[in-house]
Amino acid sequence: MSNIGTVRGKSRTRLVMASAVALSAAMAAAGCSSKEDVGAKTADCPQGVTTLKVLRAEHQVPNDQQLDDYSKSVKGCVKFSVQDIPFGQLADKISVLAPTNNSPDIVGYDSPNTADYASKGVLLPLDSYLPSGWKHDVLPATLKEQSFKDKVYSLGVQQDVLTMYFNKTLTDAAGIRVPTSIDQAWTWQQAHEAMLKCQKGTPGNPSIYGLAPTQLGDGTPGTVYGDLVMIRSAGDPKADPNSSAYKTFYAISPDGKNVDGWLNTPEAVQAGKFYQSLFNGKTAVSSKTGRPNAFIDGKACFDIFVGEQALNLKKANVSFKWGNAPMPYIKTPIVQTGALTVGVMAKTKHRDAAAKFVVGISTPPQVAKYNESAIRMPTLQSVYDSLPRFHEAPFDMEYDELLKWGQPRPLTTAFSQYSNIVSKALKDIAYGSDPKSRLDQAVSQLQPIVTNAK
């Protein structure tokens, strides 16, 4: 009996040990597994089938259609493994993956981050792959935003531009004539008066908003893209470069190393006070907290949003008439450029294949196809010329804005930090903080970051 017991005991111990080893091995395998990214050679693909890893924001570029079209154009020799993540987590994800050996080959990223990523060696310069004449065809603001130290890091397939949509049924009823060309654009004072006139109910809690709560960012006030533009419009690019008016317009020094005296100028503070009045007291025309679809639901007279809104309004088949007006301004008309774009990660093992893909989806026919289906503004003049849709209202005015008013968002290699800190300051101002002290606070937080940014 004792022998049998010992044998059983040993068997049990071995079984337990084997199970533990198998469990550990399985866990290790799960954590360390990797796929081969170059497949077997075929007649069509003598170099083998290359699989490129793509990281992108959900429903954004490079979209499935672009990937499929490109794959077909190279006879299936390039395939894609796609990871979709929410837009709000995109920059964080890129930051975490960039230094690892698991970084993607292709990345769809927000173009104002180009300088940041390029300066840290995250992106691959694409100059040697640029099609001839591309630099003469692309919008100046796009070229500026997607370049760093004279090297191009992304070609871009789209540009977003803000305009002010209006519910024509409501504005007509209020006796308001809204301008629809950029030479007749309202100042913010005029726009605010129109919003107040059109609004119905108690300011702060109206039944019809003068200005719809924003759909940008998390749906609350303060985005750099949507709201800093008002502050910048209080500046003047034609003024003396040492003047506060000039500095207000750019909101950061040309070398990207200074925000003190650029972001907290007297003009910026004054604009901050006006911005605050849109959300507070008897002059309030909008809401501090989000209300999705207020404009589409017919609950707002005006709405500031990108061109995508035109598509949304058409899809929703809204019962009211609508149009869009150029962005209001305080002293100088301005819209900030930038959109999601596609780049190649510097760590890719397939530089050539990845770079050719980015160039492939950025050719005029491919860009035109994308712009037409997604209704996004083109980045190439030749594409704009070839698409009749963008020569008609409301898109013709949007393109005019881009071409004549377009400015990149503040160019700095610390854009994500800039965006985060300034957004919080603007949100606090909208919520009631003193504009001067809050802008000063943002500057004191941001200055060491931009000073030390490489």
Next chain:
Amino acid sequence: MSTKAEPVPGRRAKRFAPAGGGRARQDLLAAAAFLGPFIILALIFQYGPLLLMVKDSFYDYTLITPDLKTFVGFDNFVRIFTDQGTVKSLIITLLLSVGVVILTIPLAFLLAMFLNGKLPARGFVRTMVFLPVITSSVVVATLWTFLLNANGLINSALGSVGISQQPFLTSGTQALPAIIVLTVWQQLGMATVLYLGGLQSLPSELMEAATIDGASPRQRFRYITIPLMSRTTVLVVVVITVFALQSFAPAYIMTGGAPNGTTNTLVYLIYQTAFTLQQPGYASAISLLLLVIALAISLVQMRLLRTRWDY
């Protein structure tokens, strides 16, 4: 080398007693085999990162370029106490914890007393009370955003009785209390269940003796129930405090730390500092401070609330 076994009564105890060198080794091997994978996991995913965090807190670098690290000694720790934003965040997190504990403990105790009685559908009520605990924090925060928004359900209800719209999430004086209420709502079930367990393990003889001695229900509650529940209270206070110190989802989803940083909890600040502001070294230092604070508060609470009773 033989191990002398102490006589242990009971069949089950005998089975695991070290009967001899071979048996003891077998048992050790079996224990190691069962525990090994999980110790390895804990080392890789808990203690390893903890050590890395300690190391990183002495460096300045960005997530994108981790190879370009600069050793800064204790600079990150000094900065914690000189950076107004971080100090404010620390104070706010402590206020949040205090508020949550102060509200949760009496409410959970009373709710547990209530649920300890003979209620119809007691199981259902307990489930309802516990449901928020097992609901994702993200879902809870999103739900409460809809409730507390300017056009939310609560403001609509207030409006219907003539009370003006309240800026629950946008006012410097209301946003933190709103998050405290949300956290209490979410954690009340956990505290209640812990108290309920404590109440049900109270020895009935004491209550009976006190009743025979003429103690009123209030006296029994004051002099028997509360003192005997002190051990459970220690556990509840520590658990709820640590949970409140780790608050992240409400700040991330509901307020973004606004207005003016009044809801900028420490864990949200750590997240922002590491990922958005690209200062993981500084974020590691704040994380280390949070760990020390959580440990210190727990130890102090356990010391102060140390039970003088046993049963």
